[in-house]
Amino acid sequence: MERVYNFSAGPSVLPGPVLEKVQQELLSYGGSGMSVLEMSHRSEAFTAIIRDAESLLRQLMGIPDNYKVLFMQGGASLQFSMVPLNLLNGSRRAGYADTGSWSKKAIKEAEKSGTVTVLASSEGEGYSRIPALDLSSASGFDYIHITTNNTIEGTRYAEIPDTGDIPLVADMSSNILSEAVDVSKFGLIYAGAQKNLGPAGLTVVIVREDLLGRCGAACPAMLDYGTYAQSESLYNTPPTFAIYVTKLVLEWLRDAGGVEEMEKANRGKAARLYAAIDGSDLFENRVEAASRSLMNVPFTAPTDELNREFLQFAASNGLKTLKGHRSVGGMRASIYNAMPLDGVQALIDCMQTFERTHRQGD
Numbered sequence: 001m002e003r004v005y006n007f008s009a010g011p012s013v014l015p016g017p018v019l020e021k022v023q024q025e026l027l028s029y030g031g032s033g034m035s036v037l038e039m040s041h042r043s044e045a046f047t048a049i050i051r052d053a054e055s056l057l058r059q060l061m062g063i064p065d066n067y068k069v070l071f072m073q074g075g076a077s078l079q080f081s082m083v084p085l086n087l088l089n090g091s092r093r094a095g096y097a098d099t100g101s102w103s104k105k106a107i108k109e110a111e112k113s114g115t116v117t118v119l120a121s122s123e124g125e126g127y128s129r130i131p132a133l134d135l136s137s138a139s140g141f142d143y144i145h146i147t148t149n150n151t152i153e154g155t156r157y158a159e160i161p162d163t164g165d166i167p168l169v170a171d172m173s174s175n176i177l178s179e180a181v182d183v184s185k186f187g188l189i190y191a192g193a194q195k196n197l198g199p200a201g202l203t204v205v206i207v208r209e210d211l212l213g214r215c216g217a218a219c220p221a222m223l224d225y226g227t228y229a230q231s232e233s234l235y236n237t238p239p240t241f242a243i244y245v246t247k248l249v250l251e252w253l254r255d256a257g258g259v260e261e262m263e264k265a266n267r268g269k270a271a272r273l274y275a276a277i278d279g280s281d282l283f284e285n286r287v288e289a290a291s292r293s294l295m296n297v298p299f300t301a302p303t304d305e306l307n308r309e310f311l312q313f314a315a316s317n318g319l320k321t322l323k324g325h326r327s328v329g330g331m332r333a334s335i336y337n338a339m340p341l342d343g344v345q346a347l348i349d350c351m352q353t354f355e356r357t358h359r360q361g362d
Contacts, residue, residue, distance in 0.1 A: 005343040008321035009151050009296060009334040011194040018248045036244045041237050049244050050233065056250035060259055063183050063206060070205040070225060071233040071243055076173045079190040079203065080106040083169055084113035086225050089214040091140045095119040100127045100150035101327060102171060127153040129288040133161045143167040143187060149175035152325040154298040155291040160185050167211060175295050177253060178337055179263040187211050196337050198246030201239040262337050269335050269344045270294040276348040282355040300330030307331065310354050317350050
């Protein structure tokens with residue numbers, strides 16, 4: 001079957017060579033006579049897989065030696081609870097930036113464990129920009145939390161804020177490995193894998209070692225980062241197949257030139273798509289230019305009817321899962337690492353063809 005261009009926000013497109021490799025190794029991995037799907041997480045073969053995955057991630061992101069890489073389950077949504085359970089252990093106060101739907105959920109969970117101060121919010125502007133953090137009241141906070149890329153609203157931090165001695169925690173689920181970041185600026189990074197890293201089911205946490213061991217005595221073992229660090233992410237059965245596919249994605253990314261080359265490609269894809277939207281008389285992106293995401297590009301036509309017509313037209317041309325999140329409507333093109341430039345150009349061509357026959361006011 002001919003593949004389509006999949007613009008889903010997650011689970012999202014995976015690199016073609018990775019899927020082919022999975023297909024080749026599905027029945028027998030590495031001459032073992034069994035699939036990774038069937039393999040014990042205690043086996044030598046899987047131990048090598050998870051260690052290679054960690055080594056590749058460290059190499060690609062330049063992760064310092066004093067950070068642990070943890071592989072776990074539960075998605076970013078579980079991290080909304082795990083972060084405060086593990087880090088709200090001093091003043092029991094934390095600062096959050098409210099930049100979209102996911103940060104709002106993270107705030108709600110953190111409020112169950114301590115006091116949350118919203119240091120910035122663009123809710124009143126429909127989350128159309130990234131607001132500057134107000135750190136004037138941040139003294140004594142246990143940590144400060146940001147969402148580096150907002151999948152639903154299509155915004156991103158172009159610059160990482162400096163929080164001084166206060167650990168900076170970041171939800172990087174939708175832009176990890178899409179552009180270079182200095183890991184040493186963060187106390188903790190977490191990311192669901194299903195956008196740029198691999199398939200759904202795996203969550204990666206990168207945590208500075210001095211932030212481990214702070215979970216209270218009542219904290220369940222499976223919600224304690226220390227549990228995963230001490231057991232090298234093998235305390236219980238991890239999402240083995242997702243870790244294996246993630247290892248293949250990391251190999252693909254390395255062979256493609258690493259994060260620097262990926263960032264260059266992502267900037268080029270995003271610039272081309274935004275230019276097409278800005279030059280359109282029919283489609284619109286409402287995000288301030290300085291805050292625009294490189295990964296998730298929302299856009300709308302003037303009416304809901306035209307939005308529906310365009311989605312049907314795009315689908316008939318092999319451009320799938322472009323429907324915007326139910327909270328904002330319209331369309332959303334997620335152009336993660338594995339989305340080729342040809343896919344973005346195909347979308348632009350489709351938009352321009354549609355516009356020629358559906359001009360505003362016609």
